[in-house]
Amino acid sequence: MKVVLGIRPRPTTDLVDIMLQAPRNIAVFKIEQATIRFGQLRNQARTLMARPSGRQGYGIQVLSVMRSDLTQLEQDEQLEMDSPVINVNLPLTGLPAVMKMIEECTSGLLERYGLSKEAQARIATFPKPKRNVAAYVTNTDYPPSALRRGAVGEVEARLIVGADGKPSDCQIVRSSGHNDLDERTCAIVTKRTRFEPAVDRDGATMASPFFFSIRWLMPN
Numbered sequence: 001m002k003v004v005l006g007i008r009p010r011p012t013t014d015l016v017d018i019m020l021q022a023p024r025n026i027a028v029f030k031i032e033q034a035t036i037r038f039g040q041l042r043n044q045a046r047t048l049m050a051r052p053s054g055r056q057g058y059g060i061q062v063l064s065v066m067r068s069d070l071t072q073l074e075q076d077e078q079l080e081m082d083s084p085v086i087n088v089n090l091p092l093t094g095l096p097a098v099m100k101m102i103e104e105c106t107s108g109l110l111e112r113y114g115l116s117k118e119a120q121a122r123i124a125t126f127p128k129p130k131r132n133v134a135a136y137v138t139n140t141d142y143p144p145s146a147l148r149r150g151a152v153g154e155v156e157a158r159l160i161v162g163a164d165g166k167p168s169d170c171q172i173v174r175s176s177g178h179n180d181l182d183e184r185t186c187a188i189v190t191k192r193t194r195f196e197p198a199v200d201r202d203g204a205t206m207a208s209p210f211f212f213s214i215r216w217l218m219p220n
Helices: 067-076 095-112 119-124 142-148 179-192
Strands: 006-007 016-023 030-038 039-051 056-066 078-082 087-091 122-127 155-161 167-174 198-200 206-218
Touching: 006 095, 016 067, 030 056, 030 067, 056 067, 067 078, 067 095, 095 119, 119 122, 142 179, 155 179, 167 179, 179 206
Parallel strands: none
Antiparallel strands: 006 016, 016 056, 030 039, 030 078, 039 056, 078 087, 122 198, 155 167, 155 206
């Protein structure tokens, strides 16, 4: 079985996505359980988001971990995952070089979204939502049009959080594939989410981009 490993940072957060693309026919997003083993994370049951890959007969399992977990992953140099649909043991030699490239890409992305290299060097902490962003969205927020179609998906977006902690200028980074879900995501998060603003190395607040994702699954 051919498995492709990907590592995707989430700029402005402490999370990194580990993605495994493997042969699997999957049409919609699903929540699944898997046992992940690397470094000190032994026999840890983790929740995976399984989603279509855009390639016929393939699916992607997405596992979110803390950036600090990657240090353990670099030391262990292998990743094991057992789930009802996929069982893999992947060697991960050369990961430090890959992570260096990812950090360079992340810096370029932040610059593209308005955080200059000078500001990146100055920032000490990125904006932090006072609650998990997803907690501001409820089942009653599901757009009726999306409910009727059975539409599901994950929206990735970027806000600008001002020095006063107020969010604005929401832009979709990766669409769910459904305009109504994308539009509702930006409308809700911009209106409801409250932030602690970014702080520079001198302790002053500053404006900064903030990246987030919302998973829309059909209400039970």
